[in-house]
Amino acid sequence: MGSRIKENPEKTFYWFFQASCPIARDKDPAVLFQFPEDFNDEESLKCLPRFCFPYDIERVKDTVAVQHFTFVLTDLEGCQRFGFCRLTSSSQTCLCILSYLPWFEVFYKLLNNLADYSTKGQTKEMKELLSALYKHPVPLVNGSITLQMGS
Secondary structure, three states: OOOOOOOOOOOOOOEEEEEEOOOOOOOOOOEEEEEOOOOOOHHHHHHHHHHHOOOOHHHHOOOOOEEEEEEEEEOOOOOEEEEEEEEEOOOOEEEEEEEOOOOHHHHHHHHHHHHHHHHOOOHHHHHHHHHHHHHOOOOOOOOOOOOOOOO
8 A cells, every 4th residue: 555645736735724612512613714715625614623623622721822733534545634723722713724745844833823913813914825825836845835925
């Protein structure tokens, strides 16, 4: 059996979203923001926000620690998609990015930058960063991406 990593993914990431903490245990998290805005994979839209809150956030509400975690989905061809999450219990929201690339450190840093934009209400800057990365070709194995944002 070969690698479970998808060869030559078309995009660096496929979906970014911000989900709010469910208001009750029997409720699903709401998607507050997503990129691209026209993302329409119904199964992902319904199921993936549930992965953002793997425990009862009410019990740990007073902690300010940021938690990064990952979940892995396997498609019908056996390829893995990674969901990289950033959860801060004090904010009651979780940021998540979905990609075929297992770039843990890269996506965790990206989520931290996106969280800074979100906290400061800089939605325009957040969309610009996501758009630049979304449109940029996936780098080669030993390549790199440099994204420059305006001030």
